[in-house]
Amino acid sequence: MEENPVQPLSKSKRKRLRKKLNKQGPKEDGGEAQADLEFVPAVQVEPPAEPCPCLKPQPDLEREEESPVKVKEPENTQEIPKTEQIKMDVTKGAEMSREDIKAARQAKKAAKKSKENKKPEQKEEKTIVPKEKAQEQAQPKPAVVKEPVQKAPVEKIEETGSTDKGKVQQKSSKELKEERRLKQEAQRAAKAQKAEQAKAPPVIEAKPSKSVKAVTENVNKPAKPMLTGLARTIATMARECARIDCNPDGVHPAFLQLEARMQSRLLEGSTARVVGLMRALRSVINDYKVPENVAITRDLVEHVEKQVAYLRGRRLMSVALDHAIKSLRLNTLAYDVSEQEAKVTVNAAIDAYINKIEQDMQSVALNLAHKVKDGALLAVYSYSCLIMNALKQLFKTGKRFRVVVVGSNTHNGGMTMLSQLSDLGVECTYLLINQVNFIMPRVQLVLLGAESMLANCSMVGPAGSAQIACVANSQGVPVYACCETSKFSYDSHQGSFFKQNELGINLLFLTFSPLFTHCKCAEPEFLAPQLKNMPYMSQCSLRCDVVPERFISAIITEVTILPCSSVPDVLHSPSSDTVLKSRTT
Amino acid sequence: MSQFTEIRNKLAFNIKHGNIQGSLEVAKATANFVDLIASSDGWTVASDLLKIVNDEGKKLTTALPLHATVANVLLQLMHIIRAEYYYAVNQSTQAVQRFVESCMNCEEIQEKKFSAQCPGLKDAILDHIAEYRTELDLSVDNITEQAAEQIQPGEVIMTIGRSSIVAAFLQAKKAAEHLSDFQVIVAEGAPQCEGVKMAELLAKSKIQTTLISDTNIYSFMSRVTKVILGTNLVLRSGGLRALPGAHMVGLVAHEHKVPVIVVAPTYKFSSMLSESHQSDNETFNLLANPKGVAKFKDGIIASNVKVLNPMYDFVPPDYVSQVVSNIGTYGVSHMFTAINELYGAVEESAKDLKMAVV
Numbered sequence: 001m002e003e004n005p006v007q008p009l010s011k012s013k014r015k016r017l018r019k020k021l022n023k024q025g026p027k028e029d030g031g032e033a034q035a036d037l038e039f040v041p042a043v044q045v046e047p048p049a050e051p052c053p054c055l056k057p058q059p060d061l062e063r064e065e066e067s068p069v070k071v072k073e074p075e076n077t078q079e080i081p082k083t084e085q086i087k088m089d090v091t092k093g094a095e096m097s098r099e100d101i102k103a104a105r106q107a108k109k110a111a112k113k114s115k116e117n118k119k120p121e122q123k124e125e126k127t128i129v130p131k132e133k134a135q136e137q138a139q140p141k142p143a144v145v146k147e148p149v150q151k152a153p154v155e156k157i158e159e160t161g162s163t164d165k166g167k168v169q170q171k172s173s174k175e176l177k178e179e180r181r182l183k184q185e186a187q188r189a190a191k192a193q194k195a196e197q198a199k200a201p202p203v204i205e206a207k208p209s210k211s212v213k214a215v216t217e218n219v220n221k222p223a224k225p226m227l228t229g230l231a232r233t234i235a236t237m238a239r240e241c242a243r244i245d246c247n248p249d250g251v252h253p254a255f256l257q258l259e260a261r262m263q264s265r266l267l268e269g270s271t272a273r274v275v276g277l278m279r280a281l282r283s284v285i286n287d288y289k290v291p292e293n294v295a296i297t298r299d300l301v302e303h304v305e306k307q308v309a310y311l312r313g314r315r316l317m318s319v320a321l322d323h324a325i326k327s328l329r330l331n332t333l334a335y336d337v338s339e340q341e342a343k344v345t346v347n348a349a350i351d352a353y354i355n356k357i358e359q360d361m362q363s364v365a366l367n368l369a370h371k372v373k374d375g376a377l378l379a380v381y382s383y384s385c386l387i388m389n390a391l392k393q394l395f396k397t398g399k400r401f402r403v404v405v406v407g408s409n410t411h412n413g414g415m416t417m418l419s420q421l422s423d424l425g426v427e428c429t430y431l432l433i434n435q436v437n438f439i440m441p442r443v444q445l446v447l448l449g450a451e452s453m454l455a456n457c458s459m460v461g462p463a464g465s466a467q468i469a470c471v472a473n474s475q476g477v478p479v480y481a482c483c484e485t486s487k488f489s490y491d492s493h494q495g496s497f498f499k500q501n502e503l504g505i506n507l508l509f510l511t512f513s514p515l516f517t518h519c520k521c522a523e524p525e526f527l528a529p530q531l532k533n534m535p536y537m538s539q540c541s542l543r544c545d546v547v548p549e550r551f552i553s554a555i556i557t558e559v560t561i562l563p564c565s566s567v568p569d570v571l572h573s574p575s576s577d578t579v580l581k582s583r584t585t
Numbered sequence: 586m587s588q589f590t591e592i593r594n595k596l597a598f599n600i601k602h603g604n605i606q607g608s609l610e611v612a613k614a615t616a617n618f619v620d621l622i623a624s625s626d627g628w629t630v631a632s633d634l635l636k637i638v639n640d641e642g643k644k645l646t647t648a649l650p651l652h653a654t655v656a657n658v659l660l661q662l663m664h665i666i667r668a669e670y671y672y673a674v675n676q677s678t679q680a681v682q683r684f685v686e687s688c689m690n691c692e693e694i695q696e697k698k699f700s701a702q703c704p705g706l707k708d709a710i711l712d713h714i715a716e717y718r719t720e721l722d723l724s725v726d727n728i729t730e731q732a733a734e735q736i737q738p739g740e741v742i743m744t745i746g747r748s749s750i751v752a753a754f755l756q757a758k759k760a761a762e763h764l765s766d767f768q769v770i771v772a773e774g775a776p777q778c779e780g781v782k783m784a785e786l787l788a789k790s791k792i793q794t795t796l797i798s799d800t801n802i803y804s805f806m807s808r809v810t811k812v813i814l815g816t817n818l819v820l821r822s823g824g825l826r827a828l829p830g831a832h833m834v835g836l837v838a839h840e841h842k843v844p845v846i847v848v849a850p851t852y853k854f855s856s857m858l859s860e861s862h863q864s865d866n867e868t869f870n871l872l873a874n875p876k877g878v879a880k881f882k883d884g885i886i887a888s889n890v891k892v893l894n895p896m897y898d899f900v901p902p903d904y905v906s907q908v909v910s911n912i913g914t915y916g917v918s919h920m921f922t923a924i925n926e927l928y929g930a931v932e933e934s935a936k937d938l939k940m941a942v943v
Contacts (some may be wrong), residue, residue, distance in 0.1 A: 039922075060940075113646060138652065147600060150918070188895070192898070214748045268912070347853040365786065384714065384940055406877075407801070408775065408798065409773070409775040409776065409778065409798075409800060410798040410799075410800060415879065418890060422889050422890045425889065427889045427891060427893070428889060428890045429891045429892075430878065430879060430890060430891070430892045430893070431892070431893040431894070431895070432775050432777050432799070432829070432878050433775075433799055433800055433827040433830075433894065434774065434776075434799050434830035434833060434898070435829045435830075435878075435894070435895050435898070436833070437829075437832040437833065437898055437899070438870065438893065438898070439893065440831075462800075463798070463801055463804065464799070464800030464803075465798040466803035466804070467800070467802055467803045467833050467837060470803065470833075470836055470837055470840055471832075471833060474836055478631075531781070531784070531785055531788070531796070534788050535788065535791075535796050536787075536788040536791055536792060536793050536794055537784060537785070537788035538795045538796070539795070539796040539797070539799065540795055540796070540797045540798075540805075541797060541798035541801055542800075542801050542804050545800070545803060545804060546804075547800075
């Protein structure tokens with residue numbers, strides 16, 4: 001299906017792309033698939049533990065959900081041969097991350113339960129919470145899920161994902177293996193029942209939202225403690241996050257999954273997010289059907305906006321994502337365009353954008369090469385698809401360097417980076433952000449992956465970036481932000497870190513934590529799960545950081561290496577994309 | 586084999602295995618040990634006593650490389666012994682005062698070698714050690730008394746990791762004024778993440794507490810009015826050897842012009858010298874096993890990956906505004922003098938430095 005990173009490029013496109021890439025820079029690796037998918041480290045990395053969260057093919061869970069919901073006619077799937085897809089998925093099964101497996105497993109359980117007790121829907125809603133508990137208890141027995149359930153109604157999948165994830169437990173590797181095996185069996189069965197699946201009756205989507213409401217109501221019952229100052233701010237933010245547009249009604253499963261993957265940081269790095277978004281959009285477009293008597297241009301824009309609003313409601317939209325959507329220019333479609341034509345046009349635009357991202361990444365790598373001397377010791381923080389790709393390029397062109405990967409204990413971006421770099425054969429050192437001072441005096445260069453550059457020249461990056469930059473700056477180590485110009489933003493830093501920040505899922509303001517149970521993915525580790533509901537106690541882990549201009553020596557873009565102060569110039573330059581000219585909302 | 590071997594081994598064992606927990610208890614146990622030595626009949630002149638304490642101390646600190654408190658207490662008590670000797674010889678408070686304050690007299694003392702017979706020296710020394718032990722007992726109270734001066738209502742205080750003395754400091758403030766509405770932000774303090782325990786402790790005493798991840802220190806600092814840090818050691822320069830992350834908190838606070846207050850009783854004052862930032866970091870740090878940094882299941886067992894887990898962080902004196910201790914509140918620049926008073930002049934304790942610096 002379209003989500004798969006290998007699939008979207010038709011052969012001719014691949015050739016074209018390869019030509020372009022060859023023009024841009026020398027490439028050692030001759031392999032075809034290798035060449036045009038340089039930017040997809042995920043696909044090539046083999047370790048089963050965590051492929052690459054960034055551009056990993058989206059798990060087939062989505063496919064299972066998707067087809068019964070939206071695909072009412074087989075013609076929607078005509079563009080890509082499905083059998084091939086499923087083969088891919090089966091082989092990929094082993095590589096699926098823990099979260100995906102869990103989600104799938106829970107979905108199956110839920111489906112089975114629903115089969116067993118064929119009670120009216122309303123009853124189910126009422127008893128949803130105890131049911132989940134029952135499932136939790138039943139978890140240790142793998143026998144329960146032995147037979148794969150294929151006709152799982154979609155809304156159950158969503159529901160379990162939403163209510164269960166908060167309680168995700170640690171699992172032994174044995175269990176995981178078992179799950180993986182089951183998953184694969186399921187996929188094999190899925191292959192066989194593909195046709196059936198496609199014909200499965202469309203489902204009613206109202207249910208998940210109801211369950212969410214039910215949960216929320218339950219939550220509001222306990223008396224709220226008096227909150228002051230900071231705790232109040234966090235609580236407000238948590239509530240906002242839980243409230244706005246979080247209603248998953250009518251949101252395409254591809255987007256629900258995208259949101260889950262972002263929330264759980266399976267999809268890490270802004271570039272990876274853009275690619276993920278584009279792929280999700282393609283699913284949306286392909287499954288889109290114009291209602292009668294409505295102009296496609298209007299309705300399609302609305303339809304897409306609805307999907308995007310869901311992400312925005314969860315504070316998951318970033319500048320890069322905004323730009324990506326604007327670049328499609330959905331509102332400029334001709335008024336009388338047919339549905340099929342519109343789909344082709346938009347699909348082409350999506351392909352073009354993804355191609356552009358690839359090219360940008362290559363150019364960034366070339367620019368970075370000027371700054372990395374042979375034998376240098378670089379420091380990188382957390383995971384950045386862009387930096388990973390650039391370092392890979394450098395390493396392949398024969399440059400030798402060592403890398404200090406700085407991670408944090410709240411998310412495993414650093415670990416992902418580490419495993420990918422060490423797989424390449426780069427000599428790596430790993431430590432936590434707290435300990436970075438220990439190694440900083442020896443580091444020659446700090447690279448930060450930017451989520452976006454703001455108009456006041458600040459950089460938005462993953463939480464912790466500012467600290468790394470601050471330490472580097474205090475010791476005279478240059479800090480380079482890696483950022484494509486498509487991530488430059490007209491917005492400027494509001495002065496508050498809370499304004500446009502995302503709440504990490506493990507940032508549960510604990511007294512309100514049940515509000516988050518409908519978030520689809522929770523990280524397995526809370527900051528302190530045992531302190532749930534403790535009065536006078538709140539927990540917070542923000543996801544983004546704004547790095548002030550003064551800490552950053554230069555920005556490495558696909559155009560050239562720029563000082564931070566050039567961000568406004570780039571934004572206003574006549575050559576910059578008109579898309580950028582409009583303010584992001 | 587001296588007569589103290591068994592006691593020393595037992596002490597080392599108890600500290601190492603956590604039977605004696607917390608630096609205050611360790612300090613008390615060490616002082617008891619020295620008291621035991623001083624009250625024994627194994628010595629007649631001060632030089633003998635000093636030799637015994639030094640020998641036992643060396644063995645003890647070698648056995649306990651992670652407990653700097655032990656070395657600090659031993660050195661401070663040795664200084665007390667010298668001071669008492671000097672007083673006994675000269676019978677003048679002024680002379681002792683000179684001895685305590687000045688480096689100039691070192692040579693003079695060296696010549697005398699502490700070998701003169703002085704009647705009443707033993708009693709004086711025992712008295713002084715008893716006084717020292719009382720001081721240890723009262724150290725927490727003496728520190729928490731100052732909480733009211735340091736924390737104003739409405740303040741937002743940040744700290745990192747767990748420190749019992751900081752917790753006591755904050756709780757004292759809370760207890761003193763039931764309505765005082767200050768808040769505390771606790772950073773986790775990876776890899777040990779003891780900040781979680783700290784936050785729990787504070788929340789239990791009804792202080793509005795926010796537990797944040799270490800990555801958010803910068804984000805939250807703009808809302809913080811004061812940083813209060815616990816520490817492992819306070820160095821002569823006023824710099825700190827503290828748990829990982831302290832440097833970052835100090836730096837970010839410095840960046841935001843937020844005052845950093847260090848809460849440290851005198852047994853955490855170290856005679857260690859600190860020179861440049863670089864050498865500090867490299868020489869006095871220890872690398873622990875990487876358990877807390879990377880989990881085994883993360884599967885990074887590759888030949889080209891090194892996982893580092895430095896145990897300490899060096900906080901330069903520039904980032905510290907004040908040191909609150911049981912003998913008063915000092916500015917950083919005053920630390921040098923304050924520590925000299927505890928250990929004697931630089932050269933004096935330099936002889937014993939091999940024992941202290943582990």
